[in-house]
Amino acid sequence: MGAECHHTESAQPGLEGAALASAVAAAQAQCERTRERLTPPRRRVLELLLESDGPMKAYDLIAAYGADGEPAKPPTVYRALEFLERLGFAHRIESLNAYVPCRMEGAGHRAAFLICECCGAAQEFEPDFSAQFAAAKTAGYAVRTVTLEARGLCPACR
Amino acid sequence: MGAECHHTESAQPGLEGAALASAVAAAQAQCERTRERLTPPRRRVLELLLESDGPMKAYDLIAAYGADGEPAKPPTVYRALEFLERLGFAHRIESLNAYVPCRMEGAGHRAAFLICECCGAAQEFEPDFSAQFAAAKTAGYAVRTVTLEARGLCPACR
DNA sequence: CTCGTTATGTTATTTCATAACGCTGCGGTT
DNA sequence: AACCGCAGCGTTATGAAATAACATAACGAG
Numbered sequence: 001m002g003a004e005c006h007h008t009e010s011a012q013p014g015l016e017g018a019a020l021a022s023a024v025a026a027a028q029a030q031c032e033r034t035r036e037r038l039t040p041p042r043r044r045v046l047e048l049l050l051e052s053d054g055p056m057k058a059y060d061l062i063a064a065y066g067a068d069g070e071p072a073k074p075p076t077v078y079r080a081l082e083f084l085e086r087l088g089f090a091h092r093i094e095s096l097n098a099y100v101p102c103r104m105e106g107a108g109h110r111a112a113f114l115i116c117e118c119c120g121a122a123q124e125f126e127p128d129f130s131a132q133f134a135a136a137k138t139a140g141y142a143v144r145t146v147t148l149e150a151r152g153l154c155p156a157c158r
Numbered sequence: 159m160g161a162e163c164h165h166t167e168s169a170q171p172g173l174e175g176a177a178l179a180s181a182v183a184a185a186q187a188q189c190e191r192t193r194e195r196l197t198p199p200r201r202r203v204l205e206l207l208l209e210s211d212g213p214m215k216a217y218d219l220i221a222a223y224g225a226d227g228e229p230a231k232p233p234t235v236y237r238a239l240e241f242l243e244r245l246g247f248a249h250r251i252e253s254l255n256a257y258v259p260c261r262m263e264g265a266g267h268r269a270a271f272l273i274c275e276c277c278g279a280a281q282e283f284e285p286d287f288s289a290q291f292a293a294a295k296t297a298g299y300a301v302r303t304v305t306l307e308a309r310g311l312c313p314a315c316r
Numbered sequence: 317c318t319c320g321t322t323a324t325g326t327t328a329t330t331t332c333a334t335a336a337c338g339c340t341g342c343g344g345t346t
Numbered sequence: 347a348a349c350c351g352c353a354g355c356g357t358t359a360t361g362a363a364a365t366a367a368c369a370t371a372a373c374g375a376g
Contacts, residue, residue, distance in 0.1 A: 040355095074333070075333090075335095094307075114299050117302070125294070128289065132306075136272055141310055142316055147252070148304070150301045158300055197324085215362085233325080233364090234326095
């Protein structure tokens with residue numbers, strides 16, 4: 001993060017200690033409710049995302065995976081990411097080839113991001129597509145998922 | 159294209175003959191107006207995009223580049239794509255890692271796509287962000303560009 | 317014509333992502 | 347308990363997407 005600017009404060013500081021444990025526990029609890037399994041690799045990748053100050057690339061996760069510095073094998077991380085995305089615990093940011101933990105309450109929501117081109121922070125927000133696809137729907141389109149990524153400058157970097 | 163369905167009619171048939179020549183000439187004319195140069199590799203990549211029935215991957219363009227079957231070198235195509243995107247003649251679809259020629263009138267517009275998960279067609283449309291970023295702007299964000307990609311099923315594939 | 321700039325050609329490398337295969341361990345059934 | 351089906355994992359290898367770096371060539375203004 002912060003490759004292009006030098007602001008000391010991170011827009012999205014990573015979690016640590018109790019906050020991290022609590023976020024992981026919440027994911028664990030949700031998994032149990034839906035009979036899904038938060039296995040060690042999945043939990044580890046989720047932790048890494050939650051600890052991070054900003055979007056992480058897949059190979060950042062691969063490199064950081066082992067507590068002892070041992071990297072993971074790519075499929076380990078990609079499989080975990082697939083699971084975390086499926087359950088709504090993480091999102092992929094297409095325009096960055098990077099991943100973030102979900103910062104919104106509840107699952108199943110639609111994700112959208114404001115990405116700062118200076119500090120690299122990605123702010124998640126809840127998009128409103130109420131009007132956006134009206135024309136598409138009357139034309140017969142069945143919209144299933146939507147990717148919305150806005151790029152610009154965050155308040156701190158302006 | 160059409161990897162997952164068998165509809166004979168393409169939603170977005172590629173251009174050929176006079177229509178192709180005319181589209182290329184229009185791009186040529188616009189370049190001359192703005193003192194930009196539609197050089198041979200740029201023109202070639204634009205032709206390939208316009209001829210295609212749907213989004214093309216960069217390496218599809220690389221493979222198809224030479225009239226004699228000789229592929230291009232990757233930087234040749236990536237540079238041409240960068241130029242075409244800058245001038246608004248082509249768009250990158252992030253969620254597909256693919257490229258399409260611009261189908262909308264005029265340049266400088268914001269592009270958005272309806273992508274059919276069955277036939278692979280990508281329908282460009284003009285998004286309306288009038289309300290979408292109001293909150294972001296009052297929070298101090300300066301939005302520069304927006305990527306909007308909706309995935310689902312097109313009328314023909316439903 | 318000469319110089320600065322823009323564009324291209326070429327080689328190599330880096331980054332991102334998945335295929336394929338076999339093994340393991342859990343949960344349900346009898 | 348023994349069996350079985352399947353989700354998940356480890357591992358090797360490879361495929362796909364994009365760019366770095368540097369040399370050469372074409373253009374356009376002065």
